[in-house]
Amino acid sequence: MTALEPYEDDQPMPVDLPERPHTIDITAVASRVENRRPVLPPYLRNRVEFLAWCRWQAQYGAHTVRFHGAHSPLYLARLALWTPIGLYRAARSVTRWVFDAEAAPVRHDAVRRNATAEYMSLSRQRNTRARQRGTVALIGLLLVTVGVWVFVAFAPPEWMAAGLVTVVGVLGKVGAPGDRRVTDQATVSPFTSEPLRADVLTTALQSLGIAAMSPKQGRITYPAPIRDIGSGWLASVDLPAGVTAEMVADRRPQLASGLRRPISCCWPEADQEAHGGRLELTVLKVAMSQARPVKYPLRDSGLADIFGVLAFGTDQRGRPVKLPLIESNMLIGSLPGAGKTASLRTVLAGCALDPTAELDIWELKGSGDLESFERIAHAYGSGVDDQTIEGCLNGLRLLLADLERRAAKLKQLRTTARDLVPDSKVTRELANRRTLGLFPKVFVVDEAQELFSHGEFGKEAGQLATAIIKRGRALGVILILATQRPDKDSLPTGVSANVGTRFCLRVMGQVENDMVLGTSSYKSGIRATHFTRSDRGIGYLVGATDAPVVTRSYYLDAAATDSIVSRAYLAREKAGLLTGQAAGESPEAAPKVDLLADVRTAFAMTGGERMWHSELLEVLAELRPAVYGDWDVRRLGVELRELGVPTVQVAAEDETGERVNRRGLRREDLEKVLSAAGAHPEIEQ
Template structure:
């Protein structure tokens, strides 16, 4: 066995070995310790040898060898930090120090000047501040004038006293007195002569000045306006009043800053953190704690103050963010003003605390950049609104899908409209919009839509389903087109701006926007198929240039199919009332992780949590575009599309071209495809046989692998067009009974007879 290097031999271990009848050798290391004789363990125990190690013994001898059954084991003591020390020795600490310093290097351009918007906000805040100070002092000018008049007698006395002392050369009096006390007659006489000369000069100068002022006043009096003497008197009195002030009673009051621009200081931040009840923070702030380090000065950042600090070891910024309400209480600020978040480019313990001047819902809405002019590109982030600091927020819709959820009247449709208006300003985008609430909030976009529906009647919902079917068929076509394009033209196997601009390829972006999607997904007849197609679009559409945006005011498992909720990439959640709804929109465990749209109040209209928009979830407020402004933007989008020849579908006055099964021939086709000798058939069997009969009409139906989803298009078409409802049909498959929905032959033949 190997024994580590010790200053003293392990006697107990040697005794144990001796008791077992084995020889043990205790080696004394050259540390000045005396060798120790191990007493025999018993009468038959062999003697234990004690060996001195010379001071100049080599390392191997010093470490020792222990013979155990003829096997020699050698050991070496190795420092845990050996490799670290070697690395530092080779590279040098200065490089590591520079690398660490670079991480915390402060930006060359201050945060409040990095963008035009932030610079404008900073300038506005400075202007507001000094405007407040100026207005405060201006309103108190009469009071200050009265104070000056009241102090003028004291000022006159001080002025006369100072003038008399100056003329009499009072400052030289201590020198003359000191010379007289020393008995220095010569020095005293010199000082006296100098004083007499100085007094005569100053008296003459004073008299001359007074004479000049008096003569000037007499000469100017006849030509001076009536207000001239009053101005002169006012100037004299205010000057004397300023000269007669007291140091402990300032003439001008300090302008009291309004509450909305009160500076955030470190004491307030530390006090608030200490009130959160987090043990490690309390320990760090305690008498023997290490404290909390501010990594940068607290500075002005947009319409608020920014503090950046390192939390104690083991405390994350998200732990503080989860206690935002308690933090706001500790800061004595409105909850809508306090926004803690993690610094994503640093470690999880770096906290950025931003405290706004006003609650987010009280701040003036930021103007939308595309409101009056400009175009957009769906391949670039679309301007949406601002975050809690007033920084612009843009959303990249291309290659993504969006889910929006909220309770009614919280700004969900307004936020959706902003994004749809931005997309409309890209002439390449084909819009298919269905506003299933029926209030006309999106009606101004009809003039630029390829397909449009409004309301929640069955014809509108059916039209939405048929449009989804057409988009699904377009998915298949686009996949085939992209797969056959040369690698140099389509290297990433996805739609690019260059490919989208080529009309011959038909790869322009398609955006399907469905407001109040629960009306479609919960429909007994159309909901299941619509949900299945929506899931396919979400999974396959982004790379093929097809985008799905759905919004609902009832975010639950029925309103949002599971496949849609679990696969969507972009999520926005306005106020909701419960944890389930919160996680349904923002994703599983979002509530647990601190993303709680339940904390929004009814006044927080237009404010939402956004996931997927940035590296970390953010809180943003949509730009406010009212109805008349939305009409103007839609008109401008129409003009752009007309100029580029991109008006199609409903916008061009055409009937929507949808992938609807031909009603006149469907019954005949079903009868023609009926299995020979069968009196009843499953819907899935009929779909496969219809696809063989007319691949161009029914081929897309047969490509669905799930049996239930494959049957849905045919069963829905038969029910909506002919009132034929299927029934359960039992078949014996591989010795097992299997139930699926289908139809019997008599029902089909009777329907044909009634039609004819």
């Protein structure tokens, strides 16, 4: 049959690829492309892991030496107490050897069987051995006696002390009870410190209750040996068909129970470079919260580049975790006291060390946790009062207006200097040209729930933040929000649904978990609810890497933060980049309430190009109820026409889905009026 002929109905259809011949060429090619085991173990190829391994070995060895050195008098006392017993046991053993006690059961058996000839032969053998061994024992005793006398008579005192300690040590060890140790354990751990073994791990995986992974259903294999990475062990596991790494991660408490380890020491994750059934399991020797914190890389020297990656923390194995902040926004959420503000301080330290970044910082708790950054901030506010919250809202209004300016500038550059904006976004080259005004802008709100849940300002703040998050990514604007109450009332859904980078520390429930990390994160096994009270500064980081990663953020105390801010201030001062409050300038005034600016804000919120007057009025009424709450469509049209914005027919679908024409306006007409007008008349309130 040729390849073009159809198969008959009763002829089987081949589904497997034909087997390739095993030629030398194919074998050689396969050997070049197949996955090979590394020549050096991972902790020798990774500087961070190698240093962690060396540090752990040195710390463990030093602690062991100090511990046993301090307890050595106790050990010597135990040995001295057991020395008489050891002397008795040694004498008894020599006596039994001299009189051939090991053959006594054979002689007794001959007596029991009335084997006279055999017994007499055994007795003669015993007498001969006793004479020979007795002579040897006597000579040995004489030599030992003479040696001891000579040693005592001529040896210096320190030698005598060493000899006495040696004799006491040997006889004490011989006389030690069988259930007692001479030395105490230098370390006491709540779990076994034995290395992770494949049989133990296999049993633990099979006990998770996953049907496809039961001993009868699927086979668990290990593509590489379990490796000691210094801080713990790393196991690569190929799960049975149909079982994913996420299914195991979802049962992390049960896995920790099966391994007899604390849950804070067991971290299963998927191998993104392999397949869905490849599990990478890290089992730590010490919980992340108890391990020695890693020093912030830029603690003493160096600057950062916000267009690159910022130092943020370390993962379970102690490897650095970098934070790509540009073209993204960030949300940090947790329970109170879980390390939210400390993590935010680390992010701000990286932003501060980029002299071109302009920082607006609003700490709405009033505790002054971020006051170190006030020296370099373009705008800074701290407090829970209405005046501070209104100042934060004013900052969001200014930021949204700045987005319009940045977008217009980029549009102009695409026309006049296309090579500067090949991707239609702010780059490092554009940011360095200060006259363009496209420098990176970082707007930070700590305790954001105080802003979004405010009775008067909350709704507008949520709309502004949503619009900024959606539009600011390519314009060099970064919004960072931190909240200790991540719920639907304190965190607008438009904000939580559009943030690109998320860091969730300890939370109590599934709703809070998914509000910060994204919908269905809890079902996917990404559960910040498993963190304990001791896991301060530890959380799931999502969006910074291809897969969620457990991260312990670097910790900066007040002294370290002040030192970093001082360097950042000097760098800004030298480059002439101190602005706003840091340069002694008065805070920017709140933008005047005028119709054209508010219409522009409404277009920014909706994202459309055309809008009915009725739709526009609804948005304006939500934005400023006190100003536009009593307006009707007719008044809106009159006011817009007086300002030069023409009324046009806008075709769109109504509530029933029918396409109709209604009076409205176009965004391009609004932009023409805005660009032509130097100022906008204020609305009478």
